[in-house]
Amino acid sequence: MAEGSYKQFCPVAMAAEILCTRWTVVLLRELLAGSTRFNDLRRGVPRMSPALLAKRLRELQAAGILERLPVPTEPDVSEYKLTPSGHELRTVVEAVGNWGQRWVETKPTLENLDPELLMWDMHRNLNTDPMPHHRSTIQFMYRELPQTSSNWWLIVEPGKNVDLCSIEPGFDVDLYVSTDLRTMTEIWMGLNTVSRAKREDRIILTGSRELESAMQSWLGLSPFAKIEKLVS
């Protein structure tokens, strides 16, 4: 830890030595969102190399921010869990995200579209309360994308975790969502709404009327969607 030190006793500097290295805050966001296993974390930070991910996880353990716990029932599997100190970093990550939503321009943001990341976030934040009390399957179709990444399925069973598939799950589809990745990302980020996108024919919903009319409410948005944007 003597390496890379700012050599300042100020708490901002001491914390920044740990937190403000490449990928660390993005990784913490993924841990705070609930991912615990190495390959789940990789899905949340897909452009981070596994070597650097492993290094950061070791550093965060050394800093007392997370613990590595072997899973007794599954050999060779470990879970990375935040300590109390790590959970308190939520205030830091939220402050960073709130500022980003308010002040980072949308144009560069929307140059970083990624269907897997979007679907991964959506499946985690989906709100099952306003949905039917039986299993629902929703198919998303991003028709401008190559076949390998254009079709996604969310399988929602009340009381269970939402499942995300990128290959046909075999169930009947209750609602088809046909749109483009940019529009869906804008809605997720709170920069657009389902109803406005429908009016402008940027999104087409086919199937269950019940699921269609409630989409804006069961679609969990980004945790920062409610923050007012102050720049273009």
Place this chain on the structure above:
Amino acid sequence: MAEGSYKQFCPVAMAAEILCTRWTVVLLRELLAGSTRFNDLRRGVPRMSPALLAKRLRELQAAGILERLPVPTEPDVSEYKLTPSGHELRTVVEAVGNWGQRWVETKPTLENLDPELLMWDMHRNLNTDPMPHHRSTIQFMYRELPQTSSNWWLIVEPGKNVDLCSIEPGFDVDLYVSTDLRTMTEIWMGLNTVSRAKREDRIILTGSRELESAMQSWLGLSPFAKIEKLVS
């Protein structure tokens, strides 16, 4: 900006691209504390190379966080001033500092003692209200340090900025503070108090009784001194 991108539309990632590079948060702390000129900023981040400082200042301008304004009355002098977007980063820097004060161990922190940084912070946060209504000169003596950095003077004139000198200013000294750098830093950080250090003979005050008895109140502490520490 395409370089070094995390390629994530998430506001946390977009903001982290700008904020979570080396020295940036520490530099923002210094800007938020009020420094505006290149060499004042250097005093607040003394271990940062001027080349990197200049580069970061350019990046922060490009991100809309600060503006460079030439001073009309003084040629060849510019001031770096935070924009509204930059001022809102106070929440981020405070969140980082609060977490650091609570969760970073004191031992590594107190290995980064620096008399110039401490005096620079103290002179900026000093509270003149409980001081006499005439000019006061206070001499700090860190006797374990080499001569070049052991003696410091604060010159306080009501209604004016506090001056910091590292060479004898020529005024009569109203209060002598004889201590060691670690003790003074602990007091500044809220880990110790003037009265406890006096009882333990780690600080000796000589001169004006009025200045001596009010020291804990005119001595402005670190903005994070009030945050409860949760680790050793």
Place this chain on the structure above:
DNA sequence: CCGGATCCGGTTAGATACTG
């Protein structure tokens, strides 16, 4: 499949010196 380790080329940062 899960959880990494290894290697190599490119980028970034630190140290010091220097300039208008």
Place this chain on the structure above:
DNA sequence: CAGTATCTAACCGGATCCGG
């Protein structure tokens, strides 16, 4: 005062490979 220039060391990205 306000920065550049230059050289070296550390860090990072991307690909591949490995052991259970």
